[in-house]
Amino acid sequence: MSTYLSNNWETILTALRQHVWLALVPVVIGFVLALPIGYLGVRFPWLYHPLVNTCGVLYSIPSLALFVFLPVLLGTKILSPLNIVVALTIYTVALLARTVADGLRSVDALVVQSATAMGYRRLRRLIDVELPVALPVILAGLRVATVSNISLVSVGALIGVGGLGQLFTRGFQLFYTQPIIVGIVLSVALAGICDLAIVGLQRLVTPWTRYQRGAA
Amino acid sequence: MNLSYLFDAAHWSLTADGSIPQLILSHVWYVVLALIIGTIIALPVGLYIGHTGRGSFLAINAGNAGRSLPTLGLLMLMVTLLGLGLTPVLIALTVLVIPPILTSAYAGMRTLDHRVVDAARGMGMRPWQVLFKVELPMALPVMMSGFRSAALQVVATATVAAAVGLNGLGRLLIDGLAVNDYSRVLAGAIVVAVLAVVLDLILALAQRWIVSPGLR
Numbered sequence: 001m002s003t004y005l006s007n008n009w010e011t012i013l014t015a016l017r018q019h020v021w022l023a024l025v026p027v028v029i030g031f032v033l034a035l036p037i038g039y040l041g042v043r044f045p046w047l048y049h050p051l052v053n054t055c056g057v058l059y060s061i062p063s064l065a066l067f068v069f070l071p072v073l074l075g076t077k078i079l080s081p082l083n084i085v086v087a088l089t090i091y092t093v094a095l096l097a098r099t100v101a102d103g104l105r106s107v108d109a110l111v112v113q114s115a116t117a118m119g120y121r122r123l124r125r126l127i128d129v130e131l132p133v134a135l136p137v138i139l140a141g142l143r144v145a146t147v148s149n150i151s152l153v154s155v156g157a158l159i160g161v162g163g164l165g166q167l168f169t170r171g172f173q174l175f176y177t178q179p180i181i182v183g184i185v186l187s188v189a190l191a192g193i194c195d196l197a198i199v200g201l202q203r204l205v206t207p208w209t210r211y212q213r214g215a216a
Numbered sequence: 217m218n219l220s221y222l223f224d225a226a227h228w229s230l231t232a233d234g235s236i237p238q239l240i241l242s243h244v245w246y247v248v249l250a251l252i253i254g255t256i257i258a259l260p261v262g263l264y265i266g267h268t269g270r271g272s273f274l275a276i277n278a279g280n281a282g283r284s285l286p287t288l289g290l291l292m293l294m295v296t297l298l299g300l301g302l303t304p305v306l307i308a309l310t311v312l313v314i315p316p317i318l319t320s321a322y323a324g325m326r327t328l329d330h331r332v333v334d335a336a337r338g339m340g341m342r343p344w345q346v347l348f349k350v351e352l353p354m355a356l357p358v359m360m361s362g363f364r365s366a367a368l369q370v371v372a373t374a375t376v377a378a379a380v381g382l383n384g385l386g387r388l389l390i391d392g393l394a395v396n397d398y399s400r401v402l403a404g405a406i407v408v409a410v411l412a413v414v415l416d417l418i419l420a421l422a423q424r425w426i427v428s429p430g431l432r
Contacts, residue, residue, distance in 0.1 A: 060368050060409055060416075062386075064389050068401050069402060072401075154288050154289055164286075168286070172292040172296060177293060181293065184293065187285075187286050187289065188285060191283075
């Protein structure tokens with residue numbers, strides 16, 4: 001194992017760096033897109049069920065199919081990392097739009113009414129009151145999206161762009177377990193680190209959730 | 217969008233090797249086997265943890281840990297260790313379905329109204345009667361939702377079996393990609409998505425049928 005690592009650390013690091021980019025760029029873009037889409041599902045209640053159903057169907061498309069098919073739809077090259085980024089962005093939006101809508105719907109109506117009574121207009125109330133109260137639910141969704149994106153990137157290796165997934169296909173072609181084990185360990189570790197980072201962020205931006213539990 | 221592969225009658229022959237019905241059959245076979253084995257392993261553990269409250273840490277974290285494990289890597293590792301065949305595919309897919317089933321079995325048991333369980337005990341029910349006549353039926357809706365999300369995931373992911381030379385609907389994706397036949401890839405993507413929706417409908421009907429009318 002150590003000879004494999006010392007002989008190939010450059011390949012491994014390149015794969016890891018690509019993996020981080022391919023997984024996290026869609027999380028950021030998807031999060032930014034999901035906020036307004038999820039809000040629409042709350043602002044116009046008749047939109048909520050169509051929104052949830054569309055998200056469910058999008059999420060059930062196999063990642064391999066989406067990776068292979070996007071080049072035809074977008075006119076990109078099959079080896080372009082853009083295909084992976086777009087596909088994972090679609091999954092992230094499908095997952096988070098629903099979570100954002102559910103989070104905003106879970107805000108206590110009394111809280112919203114108090115804010116309105118204090119003179120908050122709709123947009124300010126959304127940004128200053130509803131969004132922060134919904135944050136724990138939204139961030140829980142963000143954790144799921146981040147972790148599943150990190151594990152999905154590797155499927156891209158089947159079409160030639162897959163970060164650590166390339167270690168899987170290489171090991172499989174050579175019938176050699178070490179690159180595969182290194183790939184799995186790094187992928188799981190990366191997911192764990194990102195998950196912990198979001199938990200830390202959540203503690204930082206929602207300090208009130210800790211006190212509530214003590215008071216209850 | 218070129219649907220010629222999907223609507224070519226020759227690809228729907230029941231007897232020809234690699235026809236769409238045969239691929240659907242092998243795909244469903246992998247899915248059903250993985251769900252059965254996964255349920256046999258995960259359900260008792262989830263019920264035990266939920267019933268006794270011992271080991272809840274495991275049940276809560278199984279979900280996220282399972283999501284972070286890249287199925288493609290696990291599959292290729294198993295193939296290099298065990299050789300080609302059905303077993304490595306089943307191991308990889310079973311590992312995928314265990315976390316949602318375990319976590320939802322636990323959650324279903326935990327969210328029960330404790331007064332109902334106390335009442336059942338007070339009526340003189342034995343522990344196994346409490347489990348099978350009260351706790352299990354009441355936890356069923358939550359458990360079924362976990363089972364349904366496991367089923368959706370495994371239908372989409374079973375496509376990777378084709379990457380290691382097995383059958384299933386992934387064949388249309390992998391072979392179509394290999395010969396630049398996007399009409400075949402599109403057919404694969406559509407059939408998998410339709411299969412996922414149909415399976416979810418069947419499970420939704422099953423849920424209506426097995427969940428006690430008093431809980432609706």
